Amino acid sequence: xxxxxxxxxxxxxxxxxxxxxxxxxxxxxxxxxxxxxxxxxxxxxxxxxxxxxxxxxxxxxxxxxxxxxxxxxxxxxxxxxxxxxxxxxxxxxxxxxxxxxxxxxxxxxxxxxxxxxxxxxxxxxxxxxxxxxxxxxxxxxxxxxxxxxxxxxxxxxxxxxxxxxxxxxxxxxxxxxxxxxxxxxxxxxxxxxxxxxxxxxxxxxxxxxxxxxxxxxxxxxxxxxxxxxxxxxxxxxxxxxxxxxxxxxxxxxxxxxxxxxxxxxxxxxxxxxxxxxxxxxxxxxxxxxxxxxxxxx
Amino acid sequence: xxxxxxxxxxxxxxxxxxxxxxxxxxxxxxxxxxxxxxxxxxxxxxxxxxxxxxxxxxxxxxxxxxxxxxxxxxxxxxxxxxxxxxxxxxxxxxxxxxxxxxxxxxxxxxxxxxxxxxxxxxxxxxxxxxxxxxxxxxxxxxxxxxxxxxxxxxxxxxxxxxxxxxxxxxxxxxxxxxxxxxxxxxxxxxxxxxxxxxxxxxxxxxxxxxxxxxxxxxxxxxxxxxxxxxxxxxxxxxxxxxxxxxxxxxxxxxxxxxxxxxx
Numbered sequence: 435x436x437x438x439x440x441x442x443x444x445x446x447x448x449x450x451x452x453x454x455x456x457x458x459x460x461x462x463x464x465x466x467x468x469x470x471x472x473x474x475x476x477x478x479x480x481x482x483x484x485x486x487x488x489x490x491x492x493x494x495x496x497x498x499x500x501x502x503x504x505x506x507x508x509x510x511x512x513x514x515x516x517x518x519x520x521x522x523x524x525x526x527x528x529x530x531x532x533x534x535x536x537x538x539x540x541x542x543x544x545x546x547x548x549x550x551x552x553x554x555x556x557x558x559x560x561x562x563x564x565x566x567x568x569x570x571x572x573x574x575x576x577x578x579x580x581x582x583x584x585x586x587x588x589x590x591x592x593x594x595x596x597x598x599x600x601x602x603x604x605x606x607x608x609x610x611x612x613x614x615x616x617x618x619x620x621x622x623x624x625x626x627x628x629x630x631x632x633x634x635x636x637x638x639x640x641x642x643x644x645x646x647x648x649x650x651x652x653x654x655x656x657x658x659x660x661x662x663x664x665x666x667x668x669x670x671x672x673x674x675x676x677x678x679x680x681x682x683x684x685x686x687x688x689x690x691x692x693x694x695x696x697x698x699x700x701x702x703x704x705x706x707x708x709x710x711x712x713x714x715x716x717x718x719x720x721x722x723x724x725x726x727x728x729x730x731x
Numbered sequence: 732x733x734x735x736x737x738x739x740x741x742x743x744x745x746x747x748x749x750x751x752x753x754x755x756x757x758x759x760x761x762x763x764x765x766x767x768x769x770x771x772x773x774x775x776x777x778x779x780x781x782x783x784x785x786x787x788x789x790x791x792x793x794x795x796x797x798x799x800x801x802x803x804x805x806x807x808x809x810x811x812x813x814x815x816x817x818x819x820x821x822x823x824x825x826x827x828x829x830x831x832x833x834x835x836x837x838x839x840x841x842x843x844x845x846x847x848x849x850x851x852x853x854x855x856x857x858x859x860x861x862x863x864x865x866x867x868x869x870x871x872x873x874x875x876x877x878x879x880x881x882x883x884x885x886x887x888x889x890x891x892x893x894x895x896x897x898x899x900x901x902x903x904x905x906x907x908x909x910x911x912x913x914x915x916x917x918x919x920x921x922x923x924x925x926x927x928x929x930x931x932x933x934x935x936x937x938x939x940x941x942x943x944x945x946x947x948x949x950x951x952x953x954x955x956x957x958x959x960x961x962x963x964x965x966x967x968x969x970x971x972x973x974x975x976x977x978x979x980x981x982x983x984x985x986x987x988x989x990x991x992x993x994x
Contacts, residue, residue: 486842488837489993490989490991508845509844511845518835522835522836524836526742531732536843539735539843540843575839578839
């Protein structure tokens with residue numbers, strides 16, 4: 435499968451030796467929806483701004499759509515759509531003027547598609563950008579990123595400021611683009627939307643890419659949450675301090691913990707007590723992240 | 732708006748109207764005093780003599796104030812027009828380059844298929860066009876007031892060209908500083924400071940031989956030395972200003988093309 439984004443040993447060091455990104459290697463396949471997760475300041479936006487050539491790498495190589503991102507930047511940008519994390523644009527122009535202006539620069543304008551997007555996201559394109567709410571500004575940003583139906587769409591925190599209803603509309607738009615086999619690379623804080631939209635995720639922390647993993651594989655990790663209520667005995671935390679148990683919480687006669695891997699030893703341990711109620715369930719994706727990588731928020 | 736050139740002009744359309752009205756009003760108001768000045772040569776000579784001689788090096792030759800050219804030189808072209816136009820050029824030059832970074836609009840702009848060199852060139856051309864329009868309007872204003880003050884319109888046109896060049900020169904300096912730093916405060920401050928210092932140098936060079944050798948570094952020397960209102964443009968000085976502007980824009984592109992933007 436062709437890679438839409440191929441990052442090799444990408445490092446960015448700012449002045450005064452601030453290492454924002456450290457030897458990142460990453461490949462995003464064509465037609466894939468890739469979620470880029472990490473806490474604030476981890477290097478998500480730096481990576482994205484490097485991909486687009488807004489800032490230059492200290493070392494490393496980036497190929498986008500098979501082209502060197504510095505040598506073929508114009509050709510790449512024709513085929514790329516981008517929404518910055520903090521979308522700010524000319525306050526004196528209306529939404530329509532902004533979209534027409536960027537369409538002219540891109541030399542591509544599909545008015546019908548722009549109107550479809552505007553209707554779907556419920557935004558009036560005749561209002562001046564400076565007078566719009568944060569959510570409506572973000573809608574303009576989303577439209578300008580995808581209105582030319584680019585091969586690669588890079589979105590930095592795209593659902594910031596969107597209300598839940600519009601958020602769902604945005605998910606529908608992304609699903610449509612996914613069906614058209616467009617590559618989507620987006621950073622997010624919202625793990626449930628990543629779970630909903632992405633094929634694969636990458637987790638970045640302190641400028642280092644910790645892991646990349648398929649959502650389906652991540653969800654198939656053998657992690658279970660046990661919640662046990664005892665009849666009489668008040669449980670002690672030390673009774674459950676076993677190698678494959680994490681996040682133990684004890685309150686009154688109930689204990690709650692996360693089991694990683696085979697739970698046989700837990701069942702044996704629990705059978706020593708009189709049990710009133712035992713519930714097990716699979717954790718959310720967020721729970722899996724927290725178990726494996728700590729709190730990625 | 733098909734490109735950045737058109738968009739930059741569009742962004743300044745409101746200011747453009749006010750500036751045009753202001754320039755025409757300046758032409759009319761200042762010229763309306765000329766008949767009075769002309770009819771009182773002795774009083775004006777006394778007035779001119781009451782000022783220290785040194786002031787002429789910065790504010791024009793007061794002894795020629797009784798002629799249309801001398802009057803315009805003292806009242807408008809020595810100080811008021813150059814600094815008004817330079818201030819406008821620096822403001823525009825700062826906003827169109829460093830302003831994009833300050834307002835965080837540069838990310839989205841540069842993510843579009845537009846070369847950084849094209850960005851600088853189109854924005855520079857828009858700034859130069861605005862200044863050229865103002866200078867043309869200033870000239871038109873004097874054509875309209877010919878019944879009040881008969882001035883050589885051909886020489887005046889050359890003076891207005893000189894005026895456009897000095898303003899575009901400092902507007903280009905603010906583009907250069909914005910391209911290097913991305914900071915609006917530094918761009919405005921340094922460009923304005925440079926304009927003021929080089930203006931002082933040009934005057935001091937006429938007063939003291941110590942400054943004689945450094946007058947050539949002042950763009951105001953090339954603006955004012957030929958006294959275009961009386962003699963027309965000095966073609967060498969004209970070419971030096973044009974070449975300097977081209978060099979400044981070339982340097983702006985050089986520094987801008989590989990810089991990390993929007994930090």
